[in-house]
Amino acid sequence: xxxxxxxxxxxxxxxxxxxxxxxxxxxxxxxxxxxxxxxxxxxxxxxxxxxxxxxxxxxxxxxxxxxxxxxxxxxxxxxxxxxxxxxxxxxxxxxxxxxxxxxxxxxxxxxxxxxxxxxxxxxxxxxxxxxxxxxxxxxxxxxxxxxxxxxxxxxxxxxxxxxxxxxxxxxxxxxxxxxxxxxxxxxxxxxxxxxxxxxxxxxxxxxxxxxxxxxxxxxxxxxxxxxxxxxxxxxxxxxxxxxxxxxxxxxxxxxxxxxxxxxxxxxxxxxxxxxxxxxxxxxxxxxxxxxxxxxxxxxxxxxxxxxxxxxxxxxxxxxxxxxxxxxxxxxxxxxxxxxxxxxxxxxxxxxxxxxxxxxxxxxxxxxxxxxxxxxxxxxxxxxxxxxxxxxxxxxxxxxxxxxxxxxxxxxxxxxxxxxxxxxxxxxxxxxxxxxxxxxxxxxxxxxxxxxxxxxxxxxxxxxxxxxxxxxxxxxxxxxxxxxxxxxxxxxxxxxxxxxxxxxxxxxxxxxxxxxxxxxxxxxxxxxxxxxxxxxxxxxxxxxxxxxxxxxxxxxxxxxxxxxxxxxx
Amino acid sequence: xxxxxxxxxxxxxxxxxxxxxxxxxxxxxxxxxxxxxxxxxxxxxxxxxxxxxxxxxxxxxxxxxxxxxxxxxxxxxxxxxxxxxxxxxxxxxxxxxxxxxxxxxxxxxxxxxxxxxxxxxxxxxxxxxxxxxxxxxxxxxxxxxxxxxxxxxxxxxxxxxxxxxx
Numbered sequence: 001x002x003x004x005x006x007x008x009x010x011x012x013x014x015x016x017x018x019x020x021x022x023x024x025x026x027x028x029x030x031x032x033x034x035x036x037x038x039x040x041x042x043x044x045x046x047x048x049x050x051x052x053x054x055x056x057x058x059x060x061x062x063x064x065x066x067x068x069x070x071x072x073x074x075x076x077x078x079x080x081x082x083x084x085x086x087x088x089x090x091x092x093x094x095x096x097x098x099x100x101x102x103x104x105x106x107x108x109x110x111x112x113x114x115x116x117x118x119x120x121x122x123x124x125x126x127x128x129x130x131x132x133x134x135x136x137x138x139x140x141x142x143x144x145x146x147x148x149x150x151x152x153x154x155x156x157x158x159x160x161x162x163x164x165x166x167x168x169x170x171x172x173x174x175x176x177x178x179x180x181x182x183x184x185x186x187x188x189x190x191x192x193x194x195x196x197x198x199x200x201x202x203x204x205x206x207x208x209x210x211x212x213x214x215x216x217x218x219x220x221x222x223x224x225x226x227x228x229x230x231x232x233x234x235x236x237x238x239x240x241x242x243x244x245x246x247x248x249x250x251x252x253x254x255x256x257x258x259x260x261x262x263x264x265x266x267x268x269x270x271x272x273x274x275x276x277x278x279x280x281x282x283x284x285x286x287x288x289x290x291x292x293x294x295x296x297x298x299x300x301x302x303x304x305x306x307x308x309x310x311x312x313x314x315x316x317x318x319x320x321x322x323x324x325x326x327x328x329x330x331x332x333x334x335x336x337x338x339x340x341x342x343x344x345x346x347x348x349x350x351x352x353x354x355x356x357x358x359x360x361x362x363x364x365x366x367x368x369x370x371x372x373x374x375x376x377x378x379x380x381x382x383x384x385x386x387x388x389x390x391x392x393x394x395x396x397x398x399x400x401x402x403x404x405x406x407x408x409x410x411x412x413x414x415x416x417x418x419x420x421x422x423x424x425x426x427x428x429x430x431x432x433x434x435x436x437x438x439x440x441x442x443x444x445x446x447x448x449x450x451x452x453x454x455x456x457x458x459x460x461x462x463x464x465x466x467x468x469x470x471x472x473x474x475x476x477x478x479x480x481x482x483x484x485x486x487x488x489x490x491x492x493x494x495x496x497x498x499x500x501x502x503x504x505x506x507x508x509x510x511x512x513x514x515x516x517x518x519x520x521x522x523x524x525x526x527x528x529x530x531x532x533x534x535x536x537x538x539x540x541x542x543x544x545x546x547x548x549x550x551x552x553x554x555x556x557x558x559x560x561x562x563x564x565x566x567x568x
Numbered sequence: 569x570x571x572x573x574x575x576x577x578x579x580x581x582x583x584x585x586x587x588x589x590x591x592x593x594x595x596x597x598x599x600x601x602x603x604x605x606x607x608x609x610x611x612x613x614x615x616x617x618x619x620x621x622x623x624x625x626x627x628x629x630x631x632x633x634x635x636x637x638x639x640x641x642x643x644x645x646x647x648x649x650x651x652x653x654x655x656x657x658x659x660x661x662x663x664x665x666x667x668x669x670x671x672x673x674x675x676x677x678x679x680x681x682x683x684x685x686x687x688x689x690x691x692x693x694x695x696x697x698x699x700x701x702x703x704x705x706x707x708x709x710x711x712x713x714x715x716x717x718x719x720x721x722x723x724x725x726x727x728x729x730x731x732x733x734x
Contacts, residue, residue, distance in 0.1 A: 195634040
């Protein structure tokens with residue numbers, strides 16, 4: 001056995017852990033839950049909530065000359081200490097004993113719960129945290145169900161506007177300080193602090209300062225009680241009615257792993273899902289809140305065909321056939337296809353097939369760049385640029401052909417254009433409506449009405465990233481899965497399905513029956529994907545290509561783990 | 569809106585900060601003491617000034633200011649009197665002493681509370697604060713007038729005490 005493993009007895013059973021493992025993590029690995037509030041593996045451990053108190057024992061110190069008797073397994077006897085210790089900040093050592101179910105541990109938990117609830121308003125029926133509240137859960141599990149406190153509770157500020165996206169209720173706060181540590185240690189914006197002292201201790205921002213950095217909503221996630229709630233989500237839905245779907249954020253090239261909560265076909269919130277290769281347990285506010293467009297009034301819900309009196313709704317059959325016939329009516333050299341790096345690999349693979357079928361050479365995606373924020377937001381604001389390069393087989397940087405396509409439209413060299421998943425008149429697209437009007441034919445596949453759709457002859461309603469199954473490749477080269485969260489509105493369809501039908505209308509052949517099958521076809525054709533299937537991609541994704549890019553926030557966390565500041 | 573700190577005070581503060589080479593944050597307490605000694609209380613500007621001086625967020629200074637009852641956030645009178653309220657003094661008559669002192673200088677003690685720990689007389693000459701233990705239980709009741717400790721201050725002698733500072 002390796003030297004750095006130590007034997008630890010947890011509730012009577014012996015286990016082995018690397019030396020230096022926190023007691024609370026050792027218990028977790030052994031399947032024993034130690035209740036806690038202030039401890040968070042990604043933050044420093046101040047040990048201030050006292051909820052993780054456990055009974056600890058060590059071998060007694062032998063008298064001079066005495067040798068302690070070992071049992072048949074070679075274990076020394078354990079002498080239990082009369083006082084409890086906090087499991088979050090103490091580490092395991094050889095022949096250590098931990099009792100999480102003893103009378104002492106239980107009475108500690110009861111005592112801590114009773115003290116934490118002394119000034120708590122007990123307003124669960126109107127509290128947004130109810131249903132996912134640690135105070136509520138541990139009160140049921142470890143509390144006594146009653147209070148001996150007969151005095152008046154301390155009054156504190158309620159419904160405090162501490163920032164644009166986070167609300168504070170100070171009476172519910174149990175002073176675990178997770179939010180303060182997050183803003184100081186992870187977000188580097190230490191605007192939160194405790195004022196006053198004792199039972200008057202109050203979480204506050206300094207007058208004139210606001211909790212408004214782009215990571216502020218992570219404080220809502222880590223708040224174990226209902227003190228910090230999301231302005232966007234509060235009072236929208238009781239959490240036990242929510243359906244959770246594991247997916248990824250498509251706001252930038254990072255591809256933060258997410259859990260998307262929905263109810264009856266509407267998305268209500270998006271929260272980060274732990275992935276230590278992508279986003280740790282955090283995500284930015286901008287990406288997290290970027291789902292409201294899914295429920296927008298402007299969603300395209302029917303295939304549209306432009307006639308003399310504007311667009312009218314037509315059946316899918318007519319719309320797809322019209323698009324196929326129109327495109328087939330042009331010489332290959334007169335057609336351009338502009339797809340999107342917001343599409344999945346599966347969508348893009350069918351775009352590639354479409355370009356091959358039509359013999360189109362002018363094929364590209366719209367590039368979208370911003371500033372790398374040094375935390376999680378990547379400079380590449382497209383979620384699947386890496387996938388687009390691989391799948392479309394682009395021989396230059398994504399977006400580098402777009403200006404050429406614009407020129408060719410102006411000169412009349414290109415007469416037909418199909419725009420898939422992009423509004424070309426957006427600032428990144430850079431096409432003016434006047435330029436688009438020079439085209440003989442414009443087709444558009446998109447989820448939301450826009451100026452490109454206005455100018456298009458055929459408009460096919462597609463899916464948002466919350467409505468499709470598929471995969472994307474993030475900036476570090478990680479292949480990750482996207483899952484459908486809500487059903488499509490009206491007659492809208494997943495983009496791969498639209499493209500498959502379009503291909504069938506063009507070549508009459510059989511197409512794939514699901515995005516899984518599309519992925520399999522892709523894996524046969526594009527070497528980087530060889531041997532993979534969509535279903536086999538782990539929920540945490542897998543490395544597809546090495547890009548040499550690192551995640552600044554993860555690098556800092558690794559540094560803190562190495563220094564022993566955080567568990568990680 | 570900014571605090572105007574005299575050059576000699578700032579020099580004293582700068583010197584004191586050098587006592588904490590590892591973490592400037594550790595200098596918060598001594599800096600606040602120097603500022604309160606000079607300005608008599610710590611205004612919002614003093615908090616912001618200290619934060620800027622030490623490269624901290626203002627909340628990190630406000631935490632310290634509000635934690636210690638020894639720091640005042642409002643202006644006291646010319647003479648600040650702290651009357652001990654803890655057990656020995658309370659039993660030896662400090663509540664009566666407080667009442668007598670308040671009455672003598674015309675202070676309505678009912679305005680004192682958690683968020684306003686002291687009250688100032690209308691003429692601004694005196695302010696009175698009812699504080700926890702002043703660590704002189706053997707000579708109760710005691711009070712601290714500015715930096716001077718007065719022992720065995722019976723409630724009846726309150727006017728005499730005030731006369732010494734008039």
